[in-house]
Every structure is written in structure tokens, then in C-alpha cells.
Amino acid sequence: MSQSLAKSATADTPPSGTSPGGRSLQGHPWLTLLTVAVGVMMVALDGTIVAIANPVIQADLNAAPSEIQWVTSGYLLALAVFLITAGKIGDRFGHKSTFLVGAVGFAATSAAIGFAGNIQTVIACRVLQGLFGALLQPAALGLLRGAFPAEKLNMAIGIWGGVIGASTAAGPIVGGLLVEHVSWESVFFINIPVGLLALGLGLWILKDVRAENAARSFDIPGIVLLSVAMFALVFGIIKAPEWGWGDTRTVLFLGGAVVLMVLFALWQGKAREPLIPLGLFRSVPLSAGVLLMVLMAFSFFGAIFFVTFYLQNVHGMTPVQAGVHLLPMTGMMIIGSPVAGIAIGKLGPRVPIVAGMLITTVAMFGMSTLDSGSGNGVMALWFVLMGLGISPVMVGATEVIVGNAPMELSGVAGGLQQSAMQVGGSLGTAVLGALMAAKVTDVLPGNWAGAGLPPVEPSQAEGLNQAAQLGIAPPAPAGTPQQVVDAMAGAVHDSFVSGMSLAFAVASVVAFAAAVLGMLTRRGTTEAGPAVHI
Numbered sequence: 001m002s003q004s005l006a007k008s009a010t011a012d013t014p015p016s017g018t019s020p021g022g023r024s025l026q027g028h029p030w031l032t033l034l035t036v037a038v039g040v041m042m043v044a045l046d047g048t049i050v051a052i053a054n055p056v057i058q059a060d061l062n063a064a065p066s067e068i069q070w071v072t073s074g075y076l077l078a079l080a081v082f083l084i085t086a087g088k089i090g091d092r093f094g095h096k097s098t099f100l101v102g103a104v105g106f107a108a109t110s111a112a113i114g115f116a117g118n119i120q121t122v123i124a125c126r127v128l129q130g131l132f133g134a135l136l137q138p139a140a141l142g143l144l145r146g147a148f149p150a151e152k153l154n155m156a157i158g159i160w161g162g163v164i165g166a167s168t169a170a171g172p173i174v175g176g177l178l179v180e181h182v183s184w185e186s187v188f189f190i191n192i193p194v195g196l197l198a199l200g201l202g203l204w205i206l207k208d209v210r211a212e213n214a215a216r217s218f219d220i221p222g223i224v225l226l227s228v229a230m231f232a233l234v235f236g237i238i239k240a241p242e243w244g245w246g247d248t249r250t251v252l253f254l255g256g257a258v259v260l261m262v263l264f265a266l267w268q269g270k271a272r273e274p275l276i277p278l279g280l281f282r283s284v285p286l287s288a289g290v291l292l293m294v295l296m297a298f299s300f301f302g303a304i305f306f307v308t309f310y311l312q313n314v315h316g317m318t319p320v321q322a323g324v325h326l327l328p329m330t331g332m333m334i335i336g337s338p339v340a341g342i343a344i345g346k347l348g349p350r351v352p353i354v355a356g357m358l359i360t361t362v363a364m365f366g367m368s369t370l371d372s373g374s375g376n377g378v379m380a381l382w383f384v385l386m387g388l389g390i391s392p393v394m395v396g397a398t399e400v401i402v403g404n405a406p407m408e409l410s411g412v413a414g415g416l417q418q419s420a421m422q423v424g425g426s427l428g429t430a431v432l433g434a435l436m437a438a439k440v441t442d443v444l445p446g447n448w449a450g451a452g453l454p455p456v457e458p459s460q461a462e463g464l465n466q467a468a469q470l471g472i473a474p475p476a477p478a479g480t481p482q483q484v485v486d487a488m489a490g491a492v493h494d495s496f497v498s499g500m501s502l503a504f505a506v507a508s509v510v511a512f513a514a515a516v517l518g519m520l521t522r523r524g525t526t527e528a529g530p531a532v533h534i
Helices: 029-060 065-093 095-115 119-147 150-181 191-205 220-243 248-268 278-282 284-314 319-325 327-347 350-367 376-403 407-450 458-468 482-520
Strands: none
Touching: 029 065, 029 095, 029 119, 029 150, 029 191, 065 095, 065 119, 065 220, 065 407, 095 119, 095 191, 119 150, 119 376, 119 407, 150 319, 150 327, 150 376, 220 248, 220 407, 278 284, 284 319, 284 350, 284 376, 284 407, 284 482, 319 327, 319 376, 327 350, 327 376, 350 376, 350 482, 376 407, 376 482, 407 458, 407 482, 458 482
């Protein structure tokens, strides 16, 4: 790769737009950060706010359980499949245009969901929403890469991560308030003013970022191979808990994904303008950053999935109360991300990443010691450590991936970062969910008998087992003594906590492996990226 990359990037030219006072506004780094933060806030908020609305959507639209599952799964699947291609679109056509299209499309599909009258339309629009969300995220990172000098990029990504943390934290609280006091449709309508704000700021503030020597054509065979491979991988992971990991369908989807990934890699070595130049992975830090993001997402998102069930079903909290109890974790992410950006700027990413994953390991192990009677103070301690540990990893791994890529591949690098997170989170949720389900199935009969309860009828055993995997105590017939009701709830909750403890214990081992991998990371070598020869 030529060392003239920095000169070829149009982001390095002075911005043309100025204010009446003569100060530049178009391309202004901090205003660019504000603009992209508004855009990605929609995507981050949507990730948690919709989960609160799903039960009401199911009841209002008479949706089957399998259909309501696809309100979430369809969105995540589209997001994961399209992220890298979306990054390439930004590299080719400019990250500003890509960001604006993503913001408008995300807001428009949100409006369509709010006006939908059936569950099929909701699912279809959620898939489109995922596609537009995929355009937003890599473009945001590409715009930040072009607007900030290398020495300030870490701080910018840290603040950007803090916005994502704040939006994620606000999701359950805002969603609970809107569903309870307005309607489930309002959960989607809230994206309309946010999208319009992102559009207005983007037209005014953003300066286009692209490289003059970016690829001028699209690797259509590569896009098809990668998209189908990602679909097979994520779909197989999503369905594995339902089908079984040894089921023929699961093996076909996951095995097919591996075969398609190999074919994709072989094609990338032959293509004239490949979608993902294989030379990109000659950068050991970048490759380590991608794998680190997978392991981090596996442990964090996979394990944290169970916390909302623990708070709501075991401790009896409302969705809003559960969101408030998660504030120690998300609050530390909001505070810790900018601080981590400053620390990474001074120390480099390696020390903060390794320290962060070690703290996360301790927090995961601490979460594995919780029981059904654990108090708020103990939970808050582990939540604080979780947020404190994850912050430098989210910021550092993002900087390692994006900062070690050439400027003309910054969108692809952003797509890699987000894809790694989606795949890791999906894999963690599925694998840890399967381990938890097996543990609950194993210990529930003993806990039930130990509570002095009569044996469960075979016809009811499966329903009780599935409810216990979510921490839901079975309804007791009218007139059942309170002591028996409490014993039933105790047996179910203890079984759920046993499964959750196993999931967090495994997550702590994965987190420690990520800490070891973090030793291979380092910051980008130049402002335009490392000398990666393609």
C-alpha cells in the first residue's frame, strides 16, 4: 500500500463550509461527533427499547410466539448480514451520503412499523430497519476517522461509545414509560424526530469522507458469498437452541456458513477489487481486534441477556425498575468510555484493553455467585465492575480495528467491527442459553422434590421446564396455600439461578481468553492506517 494514502484521502483537505464569523463548521470534528452520535443513538436505543414492547405487540397483533421472536431476530439478522457491505458502500460513495440515507431510511421504516396493522408487516419493516441501521454504523466510524486526527480519535470513539451506552441504558426505561403511558407504536415513532435531527445536522455539518483510490466497482460475487455465509451463520445460531445443536438443520446451516466463508476467502484472493482485501488481515493487531470483539460480545451480551429475566422474574421488578437497576453498569459505560478514550490516547490500547477484560472477568465471576436472594448492593457492585471493564474494550477494540485499516477501507473496517460484535453476541446468547437450559433441566426435578412438592405430571413437565428457563414461576390453582406457592416459586428461581451462574462462569472464562488476546493489540501506525499491502 502506498504511503501516499494520507494524501489521497479527501477527508484531509480543509473543510469548505464556514460560519459567518469565518470559523469552519462543515467537517468540524466535535460537531461531526455530535451528528453521528444522534444517528447511532437511534440504532442503540432500538436494540433495547423494542424488547420492552414485544409482549404488548404480541397481544395487540395476536402474534404467535415464533412470530414475535422475529421482530427481534429479523432486525439482528439483517444488521449482521449487511454491515460489511454497507461499509463498502460508504467507502465507495462517501460516508456522508451513506449516513444520511441510513438515518432517513431508519426513521421511515420506524414510522412504517408504527402504522403496521399486522405482525407480518412489522417483521418485514424490522428487516428493512436493520438494513438501514447497517448503513449508519460503519459510516459513523468512517466519518469520525476522517474528521479527527489520530491523537484525538480515541477520545472521539470513547464519547461515541458513551452515547451508545447511554442510549442502551435509556432503552428499557423509555420503552417502559412509552408502552405503559402511550402505546407500543410510540416506541417506533420516537425515531422520527431523531432521524430528522440527524438529517438536518448531517446536511449542515458533515463533510464527505472518502479516498480517491477507493475501489470504483463492487465485488458482486464477494458480496453474495459473504451475505449468504453471514445469513447461514447467524440464522443457524439463532435457531440452534430451538432445533438443537446436533440437529441436521443446524449442522447444515453452520457447516454451510463455513464452506461459504472458505469460498469467499478464495474468491477474495482472485478478485480484482475484492470486498475485503485479504491483505487487511496481515495486520496482526487488526485481526486480534476483530477476534477480541467477538469474544467480548460473546461474554458480555451472551451473559447479560439473562440479567433482565433475573431482575424481572426472580426479583419481581417491573421493566422500568429493571432498567433503573442496570444504571450502575450502563452509567459506568457512559462515564468510562470517554475516560477510556483519553487513557488509550496516552497509553495505547493494549494496557486498557487487557485491564478492562480482566475487570470484566472478575465481574462475570462475581455475577455467577448471585442467588435468588442477593441484595441490590451486591448486584450493583458487579454491575459497576462490568461497565467499568467493558468500556475500554469497546473503545480500544474499535480503535484498533478502524485505526489499523487504510483510509479507503475505513468503512469496511467499521463493518468488520460491528459484524464481529453481532456475531459474537448472537453466538454468546445461543451457546450460553443452551448451557443454561441444560443446567435448568438437570437441577429442576431435584429442587422441586427438595421443596417437598408433589411430582409434576408428564404432560406439564415440559411447560414447567421452559418457564423455569426464564425464571417464571408456574401459576398455582386457586386455593393453593401460600406456603406451597412460595415453594414452587423458590424451586423455579433456584433452578434459573443455577443455570445463570453456569452461563456467567463460562462467560468469565471467555472474558479471560479475550484479556490474553488483548496483548496482541496496538494502535494504528499512521493517521491513514498501516502499510497494508494489497
